[in-house]
Amino acid sequence: MHCPFCQSEDTKVVDTRVSEDGYSIRRRRECVVCSKRFTTQESMVLMVVKRDGSSEPFNREKVVSGVRKACKGRPIEEELLKQLGIHVERDLRSRGVAEVKAEEVGLAILEPLRLLDEVAYMRFASVYQHFNSLEDYSKAIDQLHAARLHE
Incomplete structure (x- = not known):
């Protein structure tokens, strides 16, 4: 996962939560290089x-x-x-x-x-x-x- 701020590939997951509908996962990530945080969403596509x-x-x-x-x-x-x-x-x-x-x-x-x-x-x-x-x-x-x- 690339940091959207500095493009570094070095990020870590800070928090993971399942969405209300149960079909996707929300992850809070932090860039190890610039320390900025961002959110990603993962879901299986039907x-x-x-x-x-x-x-x-x-x-x-x-x-x-x-x-x-x-x-x-x-x-x-x-x-x-x-x-x-x-x-x-x-x-x-x-x-x-x-x-x-x-x-x-x-x-x-x-x-x-x-x-x-x-x-x-x-x-x-x-x-x-x-x-x-x-x-x-x-x-x-x-x-x-x-x-x-x-x-």
Whole structure:
């Protein structure tokens, strides 16, 4: 690690802390040469493979943004959307893989969104699962009813 002040490679770690979400580590470092301190952040990058084959780093805010659109006009607090994003990220990271398909991200959103708000779930599912007919909606509603009976 190079000191951002004097460019020396001789630095030492003074303090290490795990971030609130548990997926990154914050290190406080001190340069042995100039004695200035600076902070670094380390995290494992979870990659999402998109439908076109390209990859991009997982972005929890993109999950929250997509769910927020499905929840438009619904009585859902922003904090609950953030918690859903954290839940989805934990689910994906717990799989122990470096890459997930975009489809897996969408599937990971469906169940926690169903538990949060069934109307938002239907909106999200209709776009994500490409509903094309009333029968598609009818099947999804029947599945919601069946899920309620099993809770």
